[in-house]
Amino acid sequence: MSKISTFLAFLFILPLKIWASNDIENAYPEPELKPNDVVRLQLLAMQQNDESNFGIEVTFRFASPANKKQTGPLNRFINLVQNPTYSPLLNHLNVTFLELNLEDNFAVQDVIITTSKGERIGYRFRLSIQKSPLYPECWMTDSVIPFKLVEI
DSSP states (O other): HHHHHHHHHHHHHHHHHHHHHHHHHHHOOOTTOOOHHHHHHHHHHHHHHOTTEEEHHHHTTTTOOHHHHHHHHHHHHHHTTEEEEEGGGGGGGGEEEEEEETTTTTTEEEEEEOOOOEEEEEEEEEEEOSTTSSSSTTTEEEEEEOOOOOOO
16 A cells, blocks of 8 residues: 555655756746746746756746846845844745736735745735836846735
């Protein structure tokens, strides 16, 4: 019985893990992505971040040009994400998406993550549709702001 369970777990979990890795590896801003898709990809990338900081690099791909002016270049962005405000996003255990708020060309996506230490922290992602020729009609992240949760 345990051999069958192991086989089934291998059969279903391994492809999911491979899909998730490929998902971020080839992830770039595209007009087809909705704001919550962008946030999902960024969070997946940070959850899978490794010693090479590839997850942070993928996350930086989705930073808007205005955001990149404030947080870039990539090495500076890596340092920013590794600071205590944003480091809980790295290798987090899971994420809960709250309601997406859309208004014209702007979106706000609040999420609650469970950190690798089991703590819960909220983050607000602000996104906008880009009009530049480099990223036409692509949703990209303008800012990420942490917020404390009130646990009842």
